[in-house]
Amino acid sequence: MLRCSSLHGSPCGVLAPCPCLPCIAISFPLPTEIGSYTRELVEASGSFVLAVPSRAMARLTLAVGSESGRETDKFAAHGIAWTPGEHTGGPLVEGCLGWLECRLIPEPHIQQAYDLFLGEVVGAWADPTVFTDGHWHMEESGKRSIHYVAGGHFFETGVPFEVTPGR
Numbered sequence: 001m002l003r004c005s006s007l008h009g010s011p012c013g014v015l016a017p018c019p020c021l022p023c024i025a026i027s028f029p030l031p032t033e034i035g036s037y038t039r040e041l042v043e044a045s046g047s048f049v050l051a052v053p054s055r056a057m058a059r060l061t062l063a064v065g066s067e068s069g070r071e072t073d074k075f076a077a078h079g080i081a082w083t084p085g086e087h088t089g090g091p092l093v094e095g096c097l098g099w100l101e102c103r104l105i106p107e108p109h110i111q112q113a114y115d116l117f118l119g120e121v122v123g124a125w126a127d128p129t130v131f132t133d134g135h136w137h138m139e140e141s142g143k144r145s146i147h148y149v150a151g152g153h154f155f156e157t158g159v160p161f162e163v164t165p166g167r
């Protein structure tokens with residue numbers, strides 16, 4: 001699961017730059033339905049941060065996804081610690097496992113028609129206890145990313161396995 005935040009708050013104790021920074025445009029779902037405060041922040045700042053929360057953050061993830069920043073300063077209300085991203089200044093929320101700093105690639109038509117936003121990844125960061133040598137090692141640290149289903153139900157990333165190339 002990726003949670004989106006925009007200029008309003010930020011991360012983390014320990015960060016390691018990810019070696020393989022994708023310099024391509026990617027698309028992803030953001031809380032960007034018409035009327036969401038996040039959408040306004042993304043459009044006004046021209047940037048956003050995608051963060052990967054861990055199981056320890058599930059309750060917080062549900063809470064901030066159930067409120068609007070229009071009525072509440074979620075960072076203050078939940079005591080969310082953050083640091084500003086190096087490239088965009090966007091908030092890297094402490095406790096997440098990874099962060100992607102993204103610059104908005106303005107595409108007004110698809111933003112309006114499909115609530116779809118494109119971002120160029122300009123900075124990628126990960127907790128070094130779960131990401132080394134170019135990939136995730138969630139099994140070793142016990143910290144795993146979570147994925148939201150609905151109605152307060154999540155699942156976490158499961159048991160890893162390997163395959164070797166060939167038939």
Ligand SMILES: Cc1cc2nc3c(=O)[nH]c(=O)nc-3n(C[C@H](O)[C@H](O)[C@H](O)COP(=O)(O)O)c2cc1C
Nearest residue numbers: 029030031032036037038062064065067068069148
């Ligand atoms: C766990 C969780 C995940 C969510 N994921 C998305 C999502 O991927 N896309 C989306 O448009 N809204 C998603 N939502 C709903 C938004 O988080 C919600 O509309 C947002 O909190 C509105 O706040 P805002 O007005 O400050 O933007 C999710 C909600 C929860 C609880």
